[in-house]
Amino acid sequence: MKIKIVLLFLAILPLSALAQEQKMTAAEMASFKKSVNEVSQKIKSLSTDFVQYKHMDFLAKDIETSGKMSFKEPNILAWQYKKPYSYSIIFKNGKILINDEGKKSAVDVGNSKIFAKINKLIVGSVSGNLFDDKEFDIAYLKVKGQNVTRLNPKDAALKKYIKQIELTFDKEDFTVVQVRLLESSEDYTRIVLKNKTINAKIDDSVFNH
Numbered sequence: 001m002k003i004k005i006v007l008l009f010l011a012i013l014p015l016s017a018l019a020q021e022q023k024m025t026a027a028e029m030a031s032f033k034k035s036v037n038e039v040s041q042k043i044k045s046l047s048t049d050f051v052q053y054k055h056m057d058f059l060a061k062d063i064e065t066s067g068k069m070s071f072k073e074p075n076i077l078a079w080q081y082k083k084p085y086s087y088s089i090i091f092k093n094g095k096i097l098i099n100d101e102g103k104k105s106a107v108d109v110g111n112s113k114i115f116a117k118i119n120k121l122i123v124g125s126v127s128g129n130l131f132d133d134k135e136f137d138i139a140y141l142k143v144k145g146q147n148v149t150r151l152n153p154k155d156a157a158l159k160k161y162i163k164q165i166e167l168t169f170d171k172e173d174f175t176v177v178q179v180r181l182l183e184s185s186e187d188y189t190r191i192v193l194k195n196k197t198i199n200a201k202i203d204d205s206v207f208n209h
Helices: 002-020 027-040 113-127
Strands: 021-023 044-057 063-072 076-083 085-092 095-100 103-106 135-141 148-153 164-169 176-182 188-198
Touching: 027 135, 063 113, 076 113, 113 164, 113 176
Parallel strands: none
Antiparallel strands: 021 135, 044 063, 044 188, 063 076, 076 085, 085 095, 095 103, 135 148, 148 164, 164 176, 176 188
């Protein structure tokens, strides 16, 4: 009897998962892409609080950090971690600038094809402007009432760092509310964006090293 119950549960489980996740129809996908592209083109600046969860298989609990993210056209981006430590990483003028509690360093993106791709990927993740069929295999989904895109990089070098990017979009304003980066090791980073402010003035000092 117990075996029958287990088999029944296993048979029902995939149907339950499918009910929660559906592919968008061609019409839904076209409408969604149009809305996201229109919104992303209007974004000149964006600031938002974030909570980041780093999941690693060998840890019982995800590592949680939080801070503020700021974006300014054309591709200036700052992640400022405030809890539980002070750390910032800025993408600016072709460089990645890092400040680890006063210890500063810089990486010239122009000298590394992979860093350039990661830079473009991160900026695109925030703005939602990643619908490039040449760079990614893209799935457009409806998951628990939310619009989700899953992007699998085609570039072999990039795949070594990031296996998949999952973006969850706000149903009302079509901006990104969650980014999930799956690594090749099956560890992943989940970033939840909240308290967004769009097109408000951001002081240039925010992007200083």
